[in-house]
Amino acid sequence: MMIRSLSADFLKIRKKGIWFLVFLAPIGIIAMQALNFGLRFDYMKQQYADDLWGGLITNISFFVPISLYLGCTLIASLVANVEHQMSSWKQLLALPISRTAVFSAKFTLCVILLSVSCILLSLATIILGLAFGFGFSFPLIADTIKLGFFPFFAALPMLALQLWLSLSFRNQALPVSLGVTAALVSPFAGTLSEWFPLNWPAMGYAGPNNAWFISAGLCLGFIIMFIGLVHFNRKDVD
Template sequence: MIGRALSSDFLKIRGKGIWFLIFIAPIGLVVMQALNFGLRYDYLIKEYRGHLWEGLISNMMAFVPLALFMGSTLVSSMLAGVEHQLSSWKQLLALPISRTAVFTSKFVLSIILMAVACLLLSVFTAVLGLCLGFGFPLPWSDVAKIGFFPFIGSLPLLALQLYLSLTYRNQALPVTLGLALAICSLFTGSLSEWFPLNWPALAYRADHQLPFLGAGFALGLLILIFALLHFNRKDVN
C-alpha cells in the first residue's frame, strides 16, 4: 500500500521544481567553496598543507547544517503544497488507502529527496577536491559522512516540518518556523550539545558521533509517530 502511494507521489512532483531544488542546493554549496578556495587558493593551501581534504570538508561543514534545515523546510512545504494547491485531500483520503500509508509515503519521499541531495553533495565535494588538485588518496569515508551524518542529525526537523506542512494549508507558519530555526542554528553552538539544532554538526564533528546520530534518529522517529497519530485523527480539507 505504501509502495503504491509512494509511486503516486513521485508522479505528482514531476514538473513541480522539487528535483531542481534537490540538485541546485548541493551545487550551490560546492560552488561557494570553489569560489572560497579559488579566491584564497595560496593562503588556504598553505593553511591546510598536509591535510587539504580535511580543510575543504571543514569549510563545507560550516554551511551543511544550515542547508539541511532550509532544504527540509522547502522540500516539506513543496510536497505538501502539491495536495493543498489542488485541494485534493478529501479525494485522496477517500481512496482505499490508509492515512498512515499516505503520511508515511510522503515522509519516505522526503527522505529519498534529501538523501539524493546529500549524495550529490558528497560526490560534488570529491569532484571539487580533485579539481583543486588535492589528489589521492581521497578520504571516501569523510566525504560520505559529510553528506549523510548531518542528515541523520537533522531528521527531527524534517519530521516536524513535514507534519506542520501537511497539517496547515497556509504554508507561512511552517516555512517561517523552519527558516527561523535554520538561521538560529548558526548561533546555537555555545548551547548544550544536546540542543537538537546542534546535532547535525555534532553528528559529523564530535569525537563520539554515535550518540548524536542515535538522538537524531530517535527524536525524528518520535515526532513521526506523534505526527501519524495526529494526522490519522485530523479532519483535512
C-alpha cells in the same frame, strides 16, 4: 499500499521545482567553496598544508546544517503543498489506501529527496578536490559520505516536524517561518549546550561522540514522525 502511494507522489512532484532544490543545495555549497578556495588558493593551501582534503571538507561542513534545515523546510512544504494546492485531500483519502500509507509515503519521499541531495554533496566534494589537484585516496569516499549523511541523520527531527506541520496547515507560513528561523539561528546555537537540537547536525558530523547525536536524531525523528502520523490519522481534512 505505501509503495503505490510513493509512486503516485513521485509523479505528483514532477514540474513542481522540487528536483531543482535537491540539486541546488549541494551545488550552491560547492560553488561557494570553489570561490573560497579558488580566490585564495595559495593561502588556503598553505593553511591546510597538512591535510588539504580535511580543510576542504571542514569548510564545506560549516554550511551543511543550514542547508539541511532549509532543505527539510522547503521540501516538506512543497511535498505537502501539492495536495493543498489541488484541494485533493478528500479525494486522496477516499481511495482504498490507509492514511498511514499516505503519511509514510510522503515522509519516505522527503527522505529520498534529501538523500539524493546528500549523495550529490559527497560526489561534488570529491570532484572539487580533484579539480584543485588534491589527489585521491579511498578513505575520502567514507569521509564525504559522512559529510553528507551524518548531519542529515541528526537533523531528522526537523524533517519530521516540518512534514507534520506542512500536512496539518494549508497555510505554509508557520512551518516555513519556523524552518527558516531554525536555519538562521543554527550557526549561533554553538554557544548553547551541545545537546540543544539545533546543534545535533554539526555535532553529528564533527562532535567527539557523534554517534550519540546521530542516534538521538534518528530516535527523536521517528518519535515526532509517529506523533505526526497519529495526528494525521485523526485529523479532519478540508
